[in-house]
Amino acid sequence: MSPSNPSSPDPELPVTLPVVREELHVGTRTEEVGALRVRVLTEEHGELLEQPLVQESVVVERVPMGVPVAQPREPWHEGEVLVVPVYEEVIERRLVLKEEIRLHRQRTSTPHTQEVLLRRQRAVVERRQADGSWAEVDHG
Incomplete structure (x- = not known):
């Protein structure tokens, strides 16, 4: 570097370098792009709903008995049959089973739409x- 060139730096003079700092700012925004x-x-x-209609009825059967008994008995079941005893007092004051009423259940099913x-x-x-x-x- 020659002293005649004014653009050349002087080795005796301090050199100043600028310091640059960049900053980044990030953000978001809402933007409707569709709906x-x-x-x-x-x-x-x-x-169509198919469901059977079930109907239950009771058949009454009267069975004459005429059997003397010592004491009355409560109604009882014989399988599906409910037996209801009917008593009668006679003049001698002895208890006679006059008849039994037998109630049988019958169930019928009818298709229904x-x-x-x-x-x-x-x-x-x-x-x-x-x-x-x-x-x-x-x-x-």
Whole structure:
């Protein structure tokens, strides 16, 4: 470096270097880029429901007995039959089983069909279009 060149630094002079610091600021912002809506639709449909109608009745059977007994007895069951004793006092003051009433249950079943109204819901998902209208999104 020659003394005649004014742009050359003087070795005797201190050199100043600038110190630079960069700062980064990161942030977020919310921007709407689209919209979805979900509607739940309730649909009704009729369906045939088959259910047997069960009916129970009692058959009364009177069985004459005429048997003397020492003391009365409470009603009792013989299998599915309820036996209800009926007593009568006679003049001698002895107890005679006059008759038994036997009650038999009979059950009948008749097929029955009736239409009932059932409801089912389905969800419809729609996306807002650029023109502001709504279009259903494919379920697949």
